[in-house]
Amino acid sequence: MTAISxxxxxxxxxxxxxxxxxxxxxxxxxxRHALVIGLRLAILVVFLGLWxxxxxxxxxxxxxxxxxxxxxxxxxxxxxxxxxxxxxxVQIYVTLEETFLGFVIGAVGGIAAGIILGRNRLLAxxxxxxxxxxxxxxxxxxxxVFIIALGLGMASKVAxxxxxxxxxxxxxAFQGVREADRAMIANAQIxxxxxFQITRTVIIPSxxxxxxxxxxxxxxxxxxxxxxxEFLGAKQGMGLLISTAQGAFNANGVFAAMIILAVMALxxxxxxxxxxxxxxxxxxxxFNEQGT
Amino acid sequence: xxxxxxxAEKLSQAALPADAAIAIDDVTLRFVTPDGHMMTAIxxxxxxxxxxxxxxxxGPTGCGKSTTLNLVTxxxxxxxxxxxxxxxxxxxxxxxxxxxxxxxxxxxxxxxxDNVAAGPLYRGMPKAQAYELARDWIARVGLGRFExxxxxxxxxxxxxxxxxxxxxxxxxxxxxxxxxxxxxDMQTRTAMQDELLGLWSQQKSSVVFVTHDLEEAVAxxxxxxxxxxxxGTVKSVYRIDLPRxxxxxxxxxxxxxxxxxxxxxxxxxxxxxxxxxxxxxxxH
Numbered sequence: 001m002t003a004i005s006x007x008x009x010x011x012x013x014x015x016x017x018x019x020x021x022x023x024x025x026x027x028x029x030x031x032r033h034a035l036v037i038g039l040r041l042a043i044l045v046v047f048l049g050l051w052x053x054x055x056x057x058x059x060x061x062x063x064x065x066x067x068x069x070x071x072x073x074x075x076x077x078x079x080x081x082x083x084x085x086x087x088x089x090v091q092i093y094v095t096l097e098e099t100f101l102g103f104v105i106g107a108v109g110g111i112a113a114g115i116i117l118g119r120n121r122l123l124a125x126x127x128x129x130x131x132x133x134x135x136x137x138x139x140x141x142x143x144x145v146f147i148i149a150l151g152l153g154m155a156s157k158v159a160x161x162x163x164x165x166x167x168x169x170x171x172x173a174f175q176g177v178r179e180a181d182r183a184m185i186a187n188a189q190i191x192x193x194x195x196f197q198i199t200r201t202v203i204i205p206s207x208x209x210x211x212x213x214x215x216x217x218x219x220x221x222x223x224x225x226x227x228x229x230e231f232l233g234a235k236q237g238m239g240l241l242i243s244t245a246q247g248a249f250n251a252n253g254v255f256a257a258m259i260i261l262a263v264m265a266l267x268x269x270x271x272x273x274x275x276x277x278x279x280x281x282x283x284x285x286x287f288n289e290q291g292t
Numbered sequence: 293x294x295x296x297x298x299x300a301e302k303l304s305q306a307a308l309p310a311d312a313a314i315a316i317d318d319v320t321l322r323f324v325t326p327d328g329h330m331m332t333a334i335x336x337x338x339x340x341x342x343x344x345x346x347x348x349x350x351g352p353t354g355c356g357k358s359t360t361l362n363l364v365t366x367x368x369x370x371x372x373x374x375x376x377x378x379x380x381x382x383x384x385x386x387x388x389x390x391x392x393x394x395x396x397x398x399x400x401x402x403x404x405x406d407n408v409a410a411g412p413l414y415r416g417m418p419k420a421q422a423y424e425l426a427r428d429w430i431a432r433v434g435l436g437r438f439e440x441x442x443x444x445x446x447x448x449x450x451x452x453x454x455x456x457x458x459x460x461x462x463x464x465x466x467x468x469x470x471x472x473x474x475x476x477d478m479q480t481r482t483a484m485q486d487e488l489l490g491l492w493s494q495q496k497s498s499v500v501f502v503t504h505d506l507e508e509a510v511a512x513x514x515x516x517x518x519x520x521x522x523x524g525t526v527k528s529v530y531r532i533d534l535p536r537x538x539x540x541x542x543x544x545x546x547x548x549x550x551x552x553x554x555x556x557x558x559x560x561x562x563x564x565x566x567x568x569x570x571x572x573x574x575x576h
Contacts, residue, residue, distance in 0.1 A: 187397035192414040282401040284444040
């Protein structure tokens with residue numbers, strides 16, 4: 001038996017060619033990234049351009065379907081001169097406050113209920129039927145009940161946002177607790193953890209991915225709850241702005257409010273993603289992180 | 293067949309010594325499956341592990357090897373018979389027990405040092421002291437440079453090292469291991485077996501090591517229990533008189549080792565065949 005070893009000459013040549021290949025691969029990645037961004041912008045420009053052109057030539061009736069320039073003018077007027085219900089910032093602030101309160105209360109309640117029921121099989125078996133029933137009620141309808149019971153102020157919108165958020169977060173937290181790894185729980189138990197320590201250090205962290213996933217969706221739901229609540233009856237807020245614009249057949253107003261709501265949702269979504277990355281920094285990076 | 297005197301001595305199950313670390317006495321465990329059938333996991337099972345002894349349990353798949361470990365932890369209670377750990381009946385999870393799992397049971401959201409410190413922290417040790425101890429144990433398993441890493445950043449072998457440190461830091465008098473190295477490649481497994489024997493020889497804990505790999509069992513153990521195809525019971529017990537310290541990379545070429553493995557394999561083979569044919573018939 002003879003050992004065969006490779007020759008070590010030409011190592012420098014090999015290193016140099018690797019460096020060149022690396023440089024090329026990086027340039028290719030950069031070009032691809034630029035292409036993606038460029039195409040995205042192009043689609044936006046084409047879409048808005050066609051819409052505007054169509055509106056100018058009355059192919060798309062701007063009275064019903066608005067036009068990009070009309071929407072922009074409307075937003076500009078709201079920003080500079082304020083809306084019929086007062087400054088735009090106040091409307092945004094009111095809606096955000098309702099959304100945020102409803103989101104926090106609903107999420108905290110949902111997480112707590114999910115963990116308690118997830119950890120206690122008897123409670124889960126007893127309550128599961130009621131949760132199913134409550135979950136099958138179309139929750140937006142509850143908005144009317146809340147307006148009657150809680151009045152036109154903030155409380156009725158917060159309540160609607162809470163019920164919108166609660167069930168989504170609850171279902172995910174419950175599932176997350178149930179999916180916690182058996183071996184990991186047994187490990188903690190044998191290492192000496194009490195039931196409370198197991199909940200705090202094993203159950204909650206392992207349910208966290210599930211809970212965070214639900215927070216993304218449920219913030220949108222909270223916003224829907226708040227806006228629909230305002231729609232049904234309010235003194236201030238973005239929902240009222242939409243409902244006023246609708247009453248005046250002001251399509252530009254409806255679209256303008258919609259875009260402002262979308263921007264609000266995107267900003268908060270961004271903040272939640274940052275929070276998520278901070279909380280679950282232990283997680284391996286997903287496969288297709290680059291390029292987005 | 294002829295037994296050589298006496299690398300692998302077949303033992304008869306004598307009366308249980310009173311001072312054994314683990315004494316499982318004539319235990320039968322039955323449970324009701326979700327579809328209402330009575331399942332017997334193990335029957336008439338007797339096993340003793342003396343203090344500081346390394347016992348391995350081998351047997352065909354599904355014969356109740358892991359069940360024996362759960363009897364010792366108290367996570368399962370015997371239907372008949374009794375289990376004593378360090379002389380007293382098992383009631384709750386004993387603080388003397390450490391358990392290394394087959395699956396990855398590290399907490400993925402905790403760094404290496406937080407994982408290793410978990411045991412002492414759960415048991416109420418002050419934080420500074422727990423982390424100092426954890427640092428010491430991480431160094432002992434050779435991961436000093438990886439304290440701040442998360443489990444997903446480590447290789448399978450490194451994660452097992454963390455799991456060993458996490459278990460040994462509690463200084464368990466009884467160490468239970470459920471096929472801990474079965475997911476590792478051959479070279480890593482050999483290294484981990486050496487690591488384990490090194491840690492064990494310092495701690496002198498009593499070990500029950502469950503494996504389906506007979507060679508691993510012979511290489512590690514003082515005593516090998518061969519179980520029958522399920523419902524499992526002890527078929528035979530062998531004392532392994534290979535000198536210690538043992539070096540895992542070399543021991544498998546030792547003629548005495550080969551001879552012992554052959555003897556026990558002859559005993560185990562028919563159970564494995566029985567277990568496999570049964571699996572093929574019943575589909576589970």
